[in-house]
Amino acid sequence: MKFWFSKAAALAAMSLWLLAGCTGNAGGSGSAGSAASSPSTPTSASSPSNPASASNLSAESGPKLKVVATFYPMVEFSKQVGGAYAEVIGLIPPGVEPHDWEPSAKDMIQLKEADVFVYNGMVEGWAEKALNSVPNEKRTVVEASKGIELMQGLPEEEEEEGHAHHESSEESIMDPHVWLDPALAQKEVASIQAAFEKADPAHKEAYKKNAEAYITQLKQLDESFRTELKQVKRKEFVTQHAAFGYLAKQYGLTQIPIAGLSPEQEPSPEKMADIVNFAKEKQVRTIFFETLVDPKVANTIAKEIGAKTDVLNPIEGLTEEDKQKNLDYIGIMKNNLASMKKALNE
Known part of the structure; x- marks a missing residue:
C-alpha cells in the first residue's frame, strides 16, 4: 500500500474523531457544510440534459441522499438519476486527469460520510482500499461498470508498470472506458439507479423516472452515432x-x-x-x-x-x-x- 494511503487514512480517522462531537453522517441528508467546503462539489440542481430532474426541483425540501462519485461521468450520471433528491459530490476536481489521482484525508472523510459511493471501476485503483479504511455499514457502493463485458488492453499496455488500473501477473489489464460508448453508458446509469433505489427507497419512483428520461437521451445519442x-x-x-x-x-x-x-x-x-x-x-x-x-x-x-x-x-x-x-x-x-x-x- 502506498504511503499516501496510510497517511490519508490516519488523517481521516483523526479528523473524524475531532468532528464526532459536532457532525456525523446525516443518514441520507448530506452535510451542507461538507458540500460547501469542497471546491469540486457539484450542486444537486438539474442539468439541461434531463427534464425529469428539472421537474423534481419543486419537490419538498428535506434530507437528501449524500452521494460521493469519483470523476466526471460518474458525477454526471449520478446527478441525472438523483435529481432534486440527491446531493452529489465529485471527488476528483474538474480539469484533473483521473487515472493517477489519489484521495486526500478530506476526501476520505467525504467517503466515510457518504450514503452512496459511485465509481466506474478500474480507473480508481485506490477505491477498494479506501472503502475498507473508512467502513460504513449503511453506505451503498456501486461499481458502475460491473456486469458489463469488458475489453482487454493491448499487449504493450499490459506490460506497463505502476499504472493506476487493476493489474496482476495472472490477469490482463481491462479497458475501463465503457462510459464512452452510449449504449454501455445506459447500463452504468441503470446500475446507479438501482443503488439509489436501494439506499433511498422512499424516492424510488423519482429515481426511476429520472433514469428513464436520461437513458432515453442516451439511446438517441447511440442512434445518432450509429446512423x-x-x-x-x-x-x-x-x-x-x-x-x-x-x-x-x-x-x-x-x-x-x-x-x-x-x-x-x-x-x-x-x-x-x-x-x-x-x-x-x-x-x-x-x-x-x-x-x-x-x-x-x-x-x-x-x-x-x-x-x-x-x-x-x-x-x-x-x-x-x-x-x-x-x-x-x-x-x-x-x-x-x-x-x-x-x-x-x-
Whole structure:
C-alpha cells in the first residue's frame, strides 16, 4: 500500500474523531457544510440534459441522499438519476486527469460520510482500499461498470508498470472506458439507479423516472452515432490514448491509439514509427488529441505526416472551456461525433 494511503487514512480517522462531537453522517441528508467546503462539489440542481430532474426541483425540501462519485461521468450520471433528491459530490476536481489521482484525508472523510459511493471501476485503483479504511455499514457502493463485458488492453499496455488500473501477473489489464460508448453508458446509469433505489427507497419512483428520461437521451445519442458513422469513407482513426475501444467496437470502427490505456504513457520509438507508417498508408488526415493531456505526441505525428489535429474528448473531466460553454456529457459526445464524422470522411 502506498504511503499516501496510510497517511490519508490516519488523517481521516483523526479528523473524524475531532468532528464526532459536532457532525456525523446525516443518514441520507448530506452535510451542507461538507458540500460547501469542497471546491469540486457539484450542486444537486438539474442539468439541461434531463427534464425529469428539472421537474423534481419543486419537490419538498428535506434530507437528501449524500452521494460521493469519483470523476466526471460518474458525477454526471449520478446527478441525472438523483435529481432534486440527491446531493452529489465529485471527488476528483474538474480539469484533473483521473487515472493517477489519489484521495486526500478530506476526501476520505467525504467517503466515510457518504450514503452512496459511485465509481466506474478500474480507473480508481485506490477505491477498494479506501472503502475498507473508512467502513460504513449503511453506505451503498456501486461499481458502475460491473456486469458489463469488458475489453482487454493491448499487449504493450499490459506490460506497463505502476499504472493506476487493476493489474496482476495472472490477469490482463481491462479497458475501463465503457462510459464512452452510449449504449454501455445506459447500463452504468441503470446500475446507479438501482443503488439509489436501494439506499433511498422512499424516492424510488423519482429515481426511476429520472433514469428513464436520461437513458432515453442516451439511446438517441447511440442512434445518432450509429446512423452518422455508418457510411463514413474510412473506418480507422488515430487517437492519443486507447480510450475509444468500446465506442469503436460498437460502431464498426478501428481505434489506432498512440499510447495505451493510460494517457500519460509515452509510446516507444518503434510504436511511433508504426503509427506514422500506418497513417501515411491509410492517408489519415486528422490525428486526435484530448483535453487534459499534453498533445505534443499527437502534434509530432501530425506534423510528420502533414495532417491536422482535432479534439476527441474522453470526458474524464470538464475543462474551464467546457464549463463556460455549458457542455455536459451528451454535449461533449455530440462534439466527438461531429469530429469523428468529419475526420472519417476526409
